[in-house]
Amino acid sequence: MTAVMELSDALAGAVARASGSVLAVHGRRRLPSTGVHWRAGLVVTANHTVEPDREVTLTAPDGRTLSARVAGRDPGLDIAVLRAEVESMPAADVADDGELRVGHLVLALGVGPRASAGIISALDVRGGRQPAGEVLAVDLTLYPGFSGGPLIDVRGRVVGITTSGVSRHLQCAIRAGAVGRLVEQVVRGGRIPRAYLGVGTQAVELPEPLRDRLSLAQRTAVIVLNIRSDGPAGAAGVVIGDLIVAIDGHAITEPEDLVAVLRPDRVGQVVAVSILRGGEPRELRVTVGERPQRA
């Protein structure tokens, strides 16, 4: 047996091993998506494939139909965590994804099993916007219905959840570590909290002289256009017209950066919000709140 034949066998074995914890998720009108039994009773899938206010069912590898309930969503990472009676099937073997490197061989799986192969092409899609690098770029084809399915390494261990929902141009996977943190929040608190400042913002260009005077590398920041007086930012003294340039040292260049920085685990924490008011820099301490539930 040659090395290539061994590799081929290893890949087929990895698919067989991992597909035992892969389910079909029926949460939207079109074709079903894919989900992974992450740990006892909790299934992870791509948030964009589970429509709001919709009954969700799962199809297990043995063909059984199970009902599921959305336990938490993180639209920022495009992850939804579902609760279902899936204890009889094995939970995924989740890998410590700190070992991942650009160029590593990976497979994306769909229900069936179906497989697609390629490599890790980048460890941080958002170019440093998220310090931990929670989104991987993969050089493989995500076929229709693959979103929410596992990205596995050559040993069949889950290193991420694939999704076509976080980038228009790239095929992406949310790192297993980031998914695990969201699942942990569901286990502990029964839900995934959404961080909240209580401001509405828009990107604005920073004038060149101002950037020079304050030695700012970023070309844009966000301007506060409306504010809830009872919200966390309002309570900390942020007013309409303030420019938010950074939070805890992470540059804020557009409103999406706020979503990226204010991860669910920041709820309840105090962050340093760097603002410009009347051209003068200030720093305000803001306690990140939790977004009120939709009525």
Added chain:
Amino acid sequence: MSVLSAPEALPPHLAEIADRLRQVTVEIYSTRGCAAGILWAPDLIVTNAHVARGPRVLVRLADDRRVDAHLVTADRRADLAVLRMPRCEVAPAALADSDAVRVGALVVALGHPLGLRRTLTAGVVHAVSPPRPDGRRWIQADLRLAPGNSGGPLADTAGHVIGINTMIAGGLALAIPINDVRRFVASTPATVT
């Protein structure tokens, strides 16, 4: 995975498989351009019916010899055809058991995509579809094919042919399992030699 036309870029063993497959993959020329065929026996070629249109076609062998081949049989529904040509001295293709194909296994395709002759493409088995009501089924591969791959081999890492590349659908390569091709050839009385 993308088209790999330079064998040097591959590990030595894959390059050997590519060389071996090149020996048993022929070029078939018709009014519709160039497609592929598999050397099944010293004087027999198996390809797709949509490739072998007309009673006679021009075939170019791996050693660049050009020979005339005539159609023995074709089945449009199965999209398979058998051609006979003068005997050549090349050992025919080695065949695998396509029922043993596993999802995720590495596979390679040899053909002439867009006229790029004798090109190797690599990927993995995407799925093995269950038989349809008419008994037909496909090996689906996550592998990039283009017109000109039709009729050519899909092979495993031993270089054994597991299917005949026939269609592209939704970016996937669809191949007729080689066990189905075996049955088709065996049911053709004229091929008994």
